[in-house]
Amino acid sequence: MATESGDNKLKLYSYWRSSCAFRVRIALNLKGIKYEYKAVNLLKGEQSDPDFLKLNPVGFVPVLVDGDFVISDSYAIIMYLEDKFTQRPFLPPDxxxxxxxxxxxxxxxxxxxxxxxxxxxxxxxxxxxxxxxxxxxxxxxxxxxxxxxxxxxxxxxxxxxxxxxxxxxxxxxxxxxxxxxxxxxxxxxxxxxxxxxxxxxxxxxxxxxxxxxxxxxxxxx
Ligand SMILES: N[C@@H](CCC(=O)N[C@@H](CS)C(=O)NCC(=O)O)C(=O)O
Incomplete structure (x- = not known):
């Protein structure tokens, strides 16, 4: 569901091998939400670039940007998606x-x-x-x-x-x-x-x- 063009306001800062970013990619896909993929190369240390640290001062992926709202932890992101996009719930009723x-x-x-x-x-x-x-x-x-x-x-x-x-x-x-x-x-x-x-x-x-x-x-x- 990742898009290259930025035709959707959700942006996911991710690294292909990051298991934390992988969680968020699954969550976005399950909810059927398109997003723009922004690669952050962890092996090259891009998580410590000043511009990235403005988004996430702790210097980790994933980061999700929804308009001017920035969320920088996979669990927080997934719970945000759960509350904002109510289709296909991630929690069972029991x-x-x-x-x-x-x-x-x-x-x-x-x-x-x-x-x-x-x-x-x-x-x-x-x-x-x-x-x-x-x-x-x-x-x-x-x-x-x-x-x-x-x-x-x-x-x-x-x-x-x-x-x-x-x-x-x-x-x-x-x-x-x-x-x-x-x-x-x-x-x-x-x-x-x-x-x-x-x-x-x-x-x-x-x-x-x-x-x-x-x-x-x-x-x-
Ligand atoms: N609690 C954070 C942890 C994020 C995290 O540890 N991300 C790793 C990739 S899975 C990272 O960016 N590591 C970069 C580093 O250690 O410099 C979350 O769940 O999003």
Whole structure:
């Protein structure tokens, strides 16, 4: 749903490989909202450019700009989209299922992703050893997935909490994609392994995937 031309007022500052931006791209696609894609190259440090810091002083993607309103956190952006565009809700009506959705999202966005962020990995590489980056990321993902696997038991349908894609899925799909990239053994996580396959079949998720973004390097490079 990304547009190159800016014919819509929503602008998403994104990086193809960012799992946080991936969440927002899924949310926009599910709601059927067109947006303009603004690439921020994290490897070149563009998140620290003065102009970008004016949008998000903390220097992270994603940032969503809606007219003159700027939102700079994936969870805040997704909840903003949820409230502003009421079609295709991200939260189920059942209270327990809603709460499970919140818990899964929070485990991903506070207990896993911040610990695998570029800044943390660069710090480990510099202060400890480059060889410690991968075991660190794998341990962080494994710990979070262990909790999520337990949490979802007895609540799943086709997706995390039923037969529709909800908030938990919006956060899980990018984290599962990252787990593949970091070579996490999914044998211990049968529910999550199954969900990963199911997400691959969802057009809104496929279109939002890193490899399908305008700033992704050509495949095979
Ligand atoms: N809580 C923020 C976290 C954003 C974040 O960590 N973004 C990462 C990419 S997933 C980033 O921009 N990293 C750049 C860096 O560490 O310099 C959110 O959910 O949007």
């Amino acid at each position: 209270l327990q299922k809603r709460t499970i959705n919140f818990q899964v999202a929070h485990i991903v966005f506070s207990n896993i992703q911040p610990l695998q962020n570029i800044g943390v990995l660069n710090y480990i590489a510099e202060k400890v050893s480059p060889d410690e980056k991968l075991p660190w990321v794998q341990s962080v993902i494994r710990k979070g997935f262990t909790a999520i696997e337990k949490l979802l038991k007895g609540h799943t349908g086709r997706y995390a909490t039923g037969d529709e894609i909800f908030l938990a899925d919006v956060f899980l799909a990018p984290q599962l994609h990252a787990a593949t990239r970091f070579n996490v053994d999914m044998a211990e996580f049968p529910i999550l392994a199954r969900l990963r396959e199911a997400y691959n079949e969802v057009p809104a998720i496929r279109e939002a995937s890193p490899e399908n973004q305008p700033d992704a390097p050509p495949q095979g490079t």
